Amino acid sequence: MLHLPVVALLLLAPVTSGHRRDGYQRQPLDVEHYRFALTLADSTDRISGRATVRMKLLNAGMTSVWLDLAGVTPERKGRGMRVSGVTSGGASLRFTHADDRLTMTLASPSTAAQVVELTVSYEGIPADGLLIKPTPHGDRAFFSDDWPDKAHQWLPTIDHIADKATMEMDVVAPSHYQVISNGRRVEETDLMDGTRRTVWRESVPIAPWLYVLGVARFAVQHVGDHHGIPIETWVFAKDRDAGFHDFAVPTRDVLAFYSERIGPFSYEKLANVQSTSAAGGMEAASAIFYATGSVSGTRNVRWRNVVIHEIAHQWFGNAITESDWNDVWLSEGFATYFTLLFQEHAYGRDEFADGLRKSRTAIVELDAKLPGYRVVHENLVNMANVTNRLTYEKGAWTLHMLRQRVGDEAFWAGIRAYHARYRERTASTADFRTEMERASGQELGGFFDQWLVRGGIPKLEGSWTWNARSKQVDLEVRQVQDGAPFVMPLEIAITVGGAPARVERVELGSGAVTRVSFAAEQAPTAVTLDPEVRALFAGALVKR
Numbered sequence: 294m295l296h297l298p299v300v301a302l303l304l305l306a307p308v309t310s311g312h313r314r315d316g317y318q319r320q321p322l323d324v325e326h327y328r329f330a331l332t333l334a335d336s337t338d339r340i341s342g343r344a345t346v347r348m349k350l351l352n353a354g355m356t357s358v359w360l361d362l363a364g365v366t367p368e369r370k371g372r373g374m375r376v377s378g379v380t381s382g383g384a385s386l387r388f389t390h391a392d393d394r395l396t397m398t399l400a401s402p403s404t405a406a407q408v409v410e411l412t413v414s415y416e417g418i419p420a421d422g423l424l425i426k427p428t429p430h431g432d433r434a435f436f437s438d439d440w441p442d443k444a445h446q447w448l449p450t451i452d453h454i455a456d457k458a459t460m461e462m463d464v465v466a467p468s469h470y471q472v473i474s475n476g477r478r479v480e481e482t483d484l485m486d487g488t489r490r491t492v493w494r495e496s497v498p499i500a501p502w503l504y505v506l507g508v509a510r511f512a513v514q515h516v517g518d519h520h521g522i523p524i525e526t527w528v529f530a531k532d533r534d535a536g537f538h539d540f541a542v543p544t545r546d547v548l549a550f551y552s553e554r555i556g557p558f559s560y561e562k563l564a565n566v567q568s569t570s571a572a573g574g575m576e577a578a579s580a581i582f583y584a585t586g587s588v589s590g591t592r593n594v595r596w597r598n599v600v601i602h603e604i605a606h607q608w609f610g611n612a613i614t615e616s617d618w619n620d621v622w623l624s625e626g627f628a629t630y631f632t633l634l635f636q637e638h639a640y641g642r643d644e645f646a647d648g649l650r651k652s653r654t655a656i657v658e659l660d661a662k663l664p665g666y667r668v669v670h671e672n673l674v675n676m677a678n679v680t681n682r683l684t685y686e687k688g689a690w691t692l693h694m695l696r697q698r699v700g701d702e703a704f705w706a707g708i709r710a711y712h713a714r715y716r717e718r719t720a721s722t723a724d725f726r727t728e729m730e731r732a733s734g735q736e737l738g739g740f741f742d743q744w745l746v747r748g749g750i751p752k753l754e755g756s757w758t759w760n761a762r763s764k765q766v767d768l769e770v771r772q773v774q775d776g777a778p779f780v781m782p783l784e785i786a787i788t789v790g791g792a793p794a795r796v797e798r799v800e801l802g803s804g805a806v807t808r809v810s811f812a813a814e815q816a817p818t819a820v821t822l823d824p825e826v827r828a829l830f831a832g833a834l835v836k837r
Contacts, residue, residue, distance in 0.1 A: 315618040321351040333466040355403040359396040361445035361452040372420035422446030434509035436570035444501035457498035473507040477561040505577035525564040535590030556712040576606030605631040616719040619670035626688015665748035691744040699733035707732030751779040753832030786824035
């Protein structure tokens, strides 16, 4: 989290927060830095930890603070963390650990803006969050899996998406392993007992779900640099050749594109890491985890696109993080659309349009299964529902339609301004809307509400006929979805003979039925909707 009290109050204080919608209980404090010292072994899955947390207490008179930390419960069958002590300034503090919350009594009531440092000593077998299991080659490995709020399964944290802090990962593990984490490696020391100490330090504030740890027998390649940022590949040692081949591209080109179009890359390195914890890709800041199957030696197009998507997250989700869980589209919708934008840049308009069509098809199918689903959540309780494919695809389509509405110049100006203002901070949908309104000079409240807050999509039933007497095409489009009509532009392609299609534009939304006519000297061979793939809807035109 930012070291600015006004921001911390906005995000965490229970009294002053006007944007508190996701139900997480806030405290009037700002965590500035975490240092996690962990000891791992081959003889047991039990980890030993010592977490040092520096935080600013924003209110005077505070007598206790708490961290999220998963305890041992019957449901976890002996797994979970047990706390052996808490200290501050060398003195022991009283604490209770219940219901996955470690509450610590301060030595004395706080003064306003007082900075304290607390050290928590604990150990246990993680029930989740840090997965200790073999690779496909049968080798033991340790990989984190913190999304969306599982960091507290193995690390004492304020486990909320908006709690950004700098961090260090100080790991002692058997020396046959290599260790990867966020930021820059600042120490690697072989100890006398057959273990190795590795310390990584992330100097940029990031949220707990982005804290990452990978411990395995790796093959590591320095692929190159982008303006001084090291690009690395970390794959299982037995997958060296295939993994080095697969991850050699397109990382550098993607970094260059996003850096030029959005703004500077925030972190000390960018590593692509094969792991046992990711189902697809996991965009941990500076060290992206991919599923074991990401390595095949074939440079599979699907995995190429996953790489592009996860790198986009380094800007959206990582550098700019949502201020609460209800705005997760600011991560996933953005990464999905910016993947398409890079594909358009690198591979051409046809691949971009094809990706949009596939995305629209997915939205139509999901909308039928989840009618009324809202991209911006309200008071989310079950974190299992924090995302679904509509968060990704409809969020991306919202950006695409926003780009059509405001124009390319204003769209990119708004994106750059949004990144510049909220980089290393947190932001809401309202914050993004404000930046786009400034860039475009347009009021966009209705647009954002329609596509993000309202559920559903336009469902169109359209028909056309050619009137030989009046020499015109008569068109009728009905909106048949539940609720009010959607307000949106819609393009119509009229094709006559072998001539190129003529594109006309219709404005929908003044009523449930839109009727319009266009001049046509001959009977069209085809009349179709949305030839340039600019609008989100279900339906088609038929000839009457």
